[in-house]
Amino acid sequence: MAEAKNAPLIGKDALGREVRDLSKVPWWGVDRKEIEWYPTIDYDKCVTCGICFVTCGRRVFDFDKKEGKVIVARPYNCMVACQTCMNLCPTGAISFPDASYIKKLVAQNKIVKKAFEIIKPLLAEDHLSPKETETKPEP
Numbered sequence: 001m002a003e004a005k006n007a008p009l010i011g012k013d014a015l016g017r018e019v020r021d022l023s024k025v026p027w028w029g030v031d032r033k034e035i036e037w038y039p040t041i042d043y044d045k046c047v048t049c050g051i052c053f054v055t056c057g058r059r060v061f062d063f064d065k066k067e068g069k070v071i072v073a074r075p076y077n078c079m080v081a082c083q084t085c086m087n088l089c090p091t092g093a094i095s096f097p098d099a100s101y102i103k104k105l106v107a108q109n110k111i112v113k114k115a116f117e118i119i120k121p122l123l124a125e126d127h128l129s130p131k132e133t134e135t136k137p138e139p
Contacts, residue, residue, distance in 0.1 A: 047093075
């Protein structure tokens with residue numbers, strides 16, 4: 001992901017790691033800002049424990065000192081399909097769009113084919129079973 005290394009530096013995360021503006025980096029050739037994938041916080045459930053803020057290495061979250069709560073400050077820095085913050089949230093305050101949204105993006109943009117081309121040189125020539133080589137994928 002050479003493009004990410006060239007993205008503008010936006011600061012450091014809660015653990016002091018450098019973070020770049022990944023909203024400028026396309027996802028599999030798709031402009032990141034065209035993909036509506038980022039967390040939403042239900043403040044009625046949020047207890048402001050800060051796990052999301054501390055664990056997100058992409059600096060999606062910030063802490064609003066005035067309001068005394070964690071906010072989604074950089075939604076397009078969120079890694080497409082990642083749900084780590086939601087899975088770690090002890091109160092279920094974080095949500096994402098339904099997984100079908102990502103599956104549709106993957107299909108529309110031929111992501112599986114692109115990913116396979118990247119890993120193809122790493123695979124043994126006989127990594128597929130005879131049945132898999134005889135079966136034709138659906139269009």
